[in-house]
Amino acid sequence: xxxxxxxxxxxxxxxxxxxxxxxxxxxxxxxxxxxxxxxxxxxxxxxxxxxxxxxxxxxxxxxxxxxxxxxxxxxxxxxxxxxxxxxxxxxxxxxxxxxxxxxxxxxxxxxxxxxxxxxxxxxxxxxxxxxxxxxxxxxxxxxxxxxxxxxxxxxxxxxxxxxxxxxxxxxxxxxxxxxxxxxxxxxxxxxxxxxxxxxxxxxxxxxxxxxxxxxxxxxxxxxxxxxxxxxx
Amino acid sequence: xxxxxxxxxxxxxxxxxxxxxxxxxxxxxxxxxxxxxxxxxxxxxxxxxxxxxxxxxxxxxxxxxxxxxxxxxxxxxxxxxxxxxxxxxxxxxxxxxxxxxxxxxxxxxxxxxxxxxxxxxxxxxxxxxxxxxxxx
Numbered sequence: 001x002x003x004x005x006x007x008x009x010x011x012x013x014x015x016x017x018x019x020x021x022x023x024x025x026x027x028x029x030x031x032x033x034x035x036x037x038x039x040x041x042x043x044x045x046x047x048x049x050x051x052x053x054x055x056x057x058x059x060x061x062x063x064x065x066x067x068x069x070x071x072x073x074x075x076x077x078x079x080x081x082x083x084x085x086x087x088x089x090x091x092x093x094x095x096x097x098x099x100x101x102x103x104x105x106x107x108x109x110x111x112x113x114x115x116x117x118x119x120x121x122x123x124x125x126x127x128x129x130x131x132x133x134x135x136x137x138x139x140x141x142x143x144x145x146x147x148x149x150x151x152x153x154x155x156x157x158x159x160x161x162x163x164x165x166x167x168x169x170x171x172x173x174x175x176x177x178x179x180x181x182x183x184x185x186x187x188x189x190x191x192x193x194x195x196x197x198x199x200x201x202x203x204x205x206x207x208x209x210x211x212x213x214x215x216x217x218x219x220x221x222x223x224x225x226x227x228x229x230x231x232x
Numbered sequence: 233x234x235x236x237x238x239x240x241x242x243x244x245x246x247x248x249x250x251x252x253x254x255x256x257x258x259x260x261x262x263x264x265x266x267x268x269x270x271x272x273x274x275x276x277x278x279x280x281x282x283x284x285x286x287x288x289x290x291x292x293x294x295x296x297x298x299x300x301x302x303x304x305x306x307x308x309x310x311x312x313x314x315x316x317x318x319x320x321x322x323x324x325x326x327x328x329x330x331x332x333x334x335x336x337x338x339x340x341x342x343x344x345x346x347x348x349x350x351x352x353x354x355x356x357x358x359x360x361x362x363x364x365x366x367x368x
Contacts, residue, residue, distance in 0.1 A: 005357070142317075143291055143315075143317040143318070148315065148316075148317045149244075149245035150245055150246075152244055152245070152251075152289060152314055152315030152316060152317065152318075153251045153314065153315070153316060153338065154316070155316065157316075158316035158317065161317070211361075214321055214322070214323070215292045215319060215321070216292060216294055216321060
């Protein structure tokens with residue numbers, strides 16, 4: 001068995017490309033990939049060890065579960081080494097690692113929920129930085145970028161795009177969608193159509209990134225949503 | 233959505249496929265590589281078989297784009313989607329395989345022409361997907 005690309009994508013996007021070790025949150029970069037395929041970035045540590053003799057190894061664990069998303073935690077190289085040192089096995093138990101993973105994923109998905117929003121303008125102000133960040137990534141590494149046009153066969157530049165898509169675009173989209181769902185009532189009747197279109201875009205884009213649907217089933221990014229959020 | 237050009241033949245930014253041509257001239261199973269038109273090549277294999285190969289940078293190459301390509305360039309033996317940012321639909325790949333036409337990225341085509349029935353070549357990812365969809 002090996003870790004499936006689906007597990008890698010879910011793990012990477014849920015952790016927003018950051019180390020899940022308590023108190024770390026270091027951004028994992030493509031440089032760590034060292035020429036390997038785009039999706040095998042960062043350090044995907046096994047919570048229950050993947051081979052006999054490794055820390056937290058469970059002989060009764062089925063092979064499929066061993067390499068599944070549930071048994072993986074995204075870590076920086078330092079913390080991956082730390083939890084896998086034989087003398088640290090008792091300190092970094094299965095339970096503690098699950099706890100850290102859950103905490104980190106909750107931290108990622110709750111980044112925005114700081115104060116209650118009372119107006120549409122406040123909502124737009126919250127969403128705009130996430131859209132700006134996504135746009136920057138798209139502009140720099142996306143299919144229409146100068147990088148993609150001028151280096152169509154570069155595995156390294158393409159790896160940057162796949163990495164950014166999982167660690168920036170997907171988590172940011174989730175944040176925006178959550179805000180839209182929670183504060184939907186702030187939009188006018190006329191605006192609901194474009195909000196729905198954007199939510200559908202977010203959902204289908206993520207399904208495509210995770211290989212669940214083909215690209216032609218993805219709702220394209222609705223540019224009128226950008227006008228709605230960024231327009232005066 | 234195109235990676236660079238909107239319309240057929242969805243040419244690359246530099247309007248050439250030097251990377252592909254270089255790979256073809258270095259390939260042990262290729263005896264010649266002749267450019268016939270924009271993105272259209274005649275690749276002669278060591279076996280003497282000549283392949284009409286179309287290469288493009290269409291962002292999402294599906295059935296409509298394949299039909300358009302054949303309308304412009306006639307029957308094709310293989311289509312190569314050049315850019316890493318671009319892709320093709322697996323349904324198209326499956327359908328074309330039935331007609332002995334191969335749909336690949338550059339790496340896939342390089343590997344495929346090592347085998348006689350080159351159009352049947354699948355990457356590991358495609359093998360998994362075909363299995364998942366019950367196509368093989």
